[in-house]
Amino acid sequence: MNYPLLRTIDSPADLRRLPRTELVKLAGELRAYVLDTLSNSKVGGHLGSNLGTVELTVALHYVFNTPEDRLVWDVGHQTYPHKVLTGRREQLATIRHLGGISGFPRRDESPYDTFGTGHSSTSISAAHGMAMAAKIKGEDRRAVAIIGDGSMTAGMAFEALNNAGVPHGGLLGNMLVILNDNDMSISPPVGALNKYLARLMSGNFYSSAREGAKSVLKNTPLYEFARRFEEHTKGMVVPGTIFEEFGFNYVGPIDGHDLDALIPTLENLRAKKGPQFLHVVTKKGQGYKLAEADPVKYHAAPGKFDPAVGFVKSTTPAKTTFTQIFGEWLCDMAEQDLRLVGITPAMREGSGMVDFHKRFPTRYHDVGIAEQHAVTFAAGLACEGLKPVVAIYSTFLQRAYDQLIHDVALQNLPVVFALDRAGLVGADGATHAGNYDIAFTRCIPNMALLTPADENECRQALFTAYQHKGPVTVRYPRGAGAGVAVEKEMTALAWGKGEIRRESGKPQARSAQEAPRIAILSFGTLLYTAMQAAEQLDATVANMRFVKPLDHAMVAELARTHDAFVTLEDGCVMGGAGSAVMEAMQAAGFNLPVLQLGLPDEYIEHGDVPSLMASLGLDASGIEQSILKRFGARPSLVRPAANQ
Structure with a gap:
């Protein structure tokens, strides 16, 4: 495919010169280009999430004056279309490769990447800071945070909402939060009524009527009644009451793949002052049937594949990974000890807990993207005599450092931290590298830290850690090890003892x-x-x-x-x-x-x-x-x- 329209877009300014009628065609070419590029990549990349944000990305750059208006992409693993439209089209083939562009937004890579992201739930805080900076400096620009429904499970997102919706020193930032709901976990499928209501509630008529009613009823007994009636009536149709309570004007939900709904709604919201909230519903893998049917499997492309066939398992037997070693040990340990409880902050597949979830559903807890809660939740379980195992990436344990010290180590609670992705993680780069856990855990009193050398030693180290009566971390890297045979029998290592290998x-x-x-x-x-x-x-x-x-x-x-x-x-x-x-x-x-x-x-x-x-x-x-x-x-x- 030659992508004739897409190849004319070297910046969002080029995009904004297109007639609206051309945008659907552009979105189709953009989606095909992302799919084609990733299917020919040696290292792969995030697939489903990027296919799901094509229309939203086109609409945002069409309506907002980027980079003057700031776009902050949460996590950032849905920014491949954004990179293509902001001058990095030809570089997309190098994404995640050594010397190529990053798989996440980076401030030193492009002025359109306004905030470096890689960890979730930071976008609203950053966009709020940018919006307030504009107010303080007297600049007329907008800040937009695009956050997924998964990222909204983190407390930091709600801390930001709580702060952004109220004036500070009389100033209220002009910001828009876009909730990209790609799992339909918040609302039912959208339709014509929702589209109509979104355009109505984001438009001038609704706002004028609302403000006019406020001025008429103010200082009368009917004012509070009218306010509550509006909230509850709106809440019966759209799930936005909670965001309204934070001080945001809620609009949606609307179809995030419908440019005829997205563009006029965004235009209306860009013209408004103060904090706005738009709820869009998208589909992971949109436009690629295999990814739509299995969004978990197609969340990330492993490397080269045929788009017509999809991902095909290699005929070469793969080495057992450390993640698999952990998952097998967890199930074996759970069979022996009914006190074991497995905890993950939204990383069931990545941490190897799928089988554990199936076999021990009452002892499996996915707490969402809430690492702080995961650690303190484990501490509460340990206080009651249970044996929690927290499966967490090294890079994500950083987000719960206070809880690690104050809630677990200070009380010397027997919590096992299985630290996956320790050390370098390769194509995901600096945002996901587990480089610091040795340094930041060994300085904590009561904490123990094991560093197994291979697959078998990892299994035995996990068993050793589980027997310990205090907090302990077992760190292991992404991928496979030396290929050492793994003993089924679990044997504790001599505590605190090394061995001479040569x-x-x-x-x-x-x-x-x-x-x-x-x-x-x-x-x-x-x-x-x-x-x-x-x-x-x-x-x-x-x-x-x-x-x-x-x-x-x-x-x-x-x-x-x-x-x-x-x-x-x-x-x-x-x-x-x-x-x-x-x-x-x-x-x-x-x-x-x-x-x-x-x-x-x-x-x-x-x-x-x-x-x-x-x-x-x-x-x-x-x-x-x-x-x-x-x-x-x-x-x-x-x-x-x-x-x-």
């Missing part, structure tokens, strides 16, 4: 001209990469298993028998596991040189994980070269004294 030549067998005796202390799945580097350097390799409690005895023994340490982790170096080793050495009186290898103090770009790790020097060759560069070929065989 031992270098004995110091007495070395001459003074040989390389120093190196000990690599590995935390997590980089163990197998460390083993490859160690073969070239004849280094000792310790699989530490625990960041907290750290195996102090092993650290001391290795310090007595080696010339230098290398710590290795797929988390941030600052405050990470390597820092824990250095603290332990200092406390014991050792003064060995230490090379800390891990993720640097910067946000890592999106791209495939092997390429990213190689660029950071965390592949086998990079580790070897870093060690040689730091310690060279000549040893320092004078061992420092240690406090005994």
